[in-house]
Amino acid sequence: KQEVTQIPAALSVPEGENLVLNCSFTDSAIYNLQWFRQDPGKGLTSLLLIQSSQREQTSGRLNASLDKSSGRSTLYIAASQPGDSATYLCAVLDNYGQNFVFGPGTRLSVLP
Amino acid sequence: NAGVTQTPKFQVLKTGQSMTLQCAQDMNHEYMSWYRQDPGMGLRLIHYSVGAGITDQGEVPNGYNVSRSTTEDFPLRLLSAAPSQTSVYFCASSYGGALHYGYTFGSGTRLTVV
Numbered sequence: 312k313q314e315v316t317q318i319p320a321a322l323s324v325p326e327g328e329n330l331v332l333n334c335s336f337t338d339s340a341i342y343n344l345q346w347f348r349q350d351p352g353k354g355l356t357s358l359l360l361i362q363s364s365q366r367e368q369t370s371g372r373l374n375a376s377l378d379k380s381s382g383r384s385t386l387y388i389a390a391s392q393p394g395d396s397a398t399y400l401c402a403v404l405d406n407y408g409q410n411f412v413f414g415p416g417t418r419l420s421v422l423p
Numbered sequence: 424n425a426g427v428t429q430t431p432k433f434q435v436l437k438t439g440q441s442m443t444l445q446c447a448q449d450m451n452h453e454y455m456s457w458y459r460q461d462p463g464m465g466l467r468l469i470h471y472s473v474g475a476g477i478t479d480q481g482e483v484p485n486g487y488n489v490s491r492s493t494t495e496d497f498p499l500r501l502l503s504a505a506p507s508q509t510s511v512y513f514c515a516s517s518y519g520g521a522l523h524y525g526y527t528f529g530s531g532t533r534l535t536v537v
Contacts, residue, residue: 347528409454
């Protein structure tokens with residue numbers, strides 16, 4: 312059974328810092344990996360989708376990498392801003408290619 | 424373009440009551456699913472559907488029913504609400520499976536069972 316973990320569970324940084332969020336999964340036979348952002352009391356917003364054949368995806372100040380063989384993905388946020396404060400979740404598409412398995416999330420606080 | 428719409432946004436039920444959480448999408452997505460989110464446990468899959476007339480169970484299906492009579496709608500029914508079903512429920516959809524486009528989520532329904 313696929314299991315997804317995220318480290319750290321919570322992170323607090325001053326504005327302007329670059330930071331890395333980590334995601335690990337136990338079964339490397341994934342189809343893709345998706346990073347989401349969730350604001351308090353809100354739904355999930357898709358940030359980046361990385362196919363299994365890709366190594367990384369970039370969108371603005373966000374860069375996500377994928378290393379299937381080691382079962383890891385990282386989300387890099389450059390020049391963090393208070394507006395980046397949210398919970399970040401990663402999810403991997405299971406072996407049947409239909410359903411995502413989610414990690415528990417990393418709660419990020421960017422202090423002004 | 425409304426995306427994925429969930430209603431209601433908030434609901435309080437008494438133990439034993441039944442209710443239906445609504446989910447509708449206007450993107451002609453074949454795949455739809457229901458997740459519940461609990462503190463410290465992440466999102467867990469309840470039921471999913473790969474097209475009209477086809478549904479299947481996820482990780483935590485007990486106490487919930489679904490049906491998919493149209494492509495647009497995927498309601499989740501709580502048969503006899505229990506306090507353990509207090510959670511935030513999310514509906515998600517995808518075009519042609521999540522292989523190429525990932526998921527689009529609704530804004531959630533916060534359910535409290537007392």
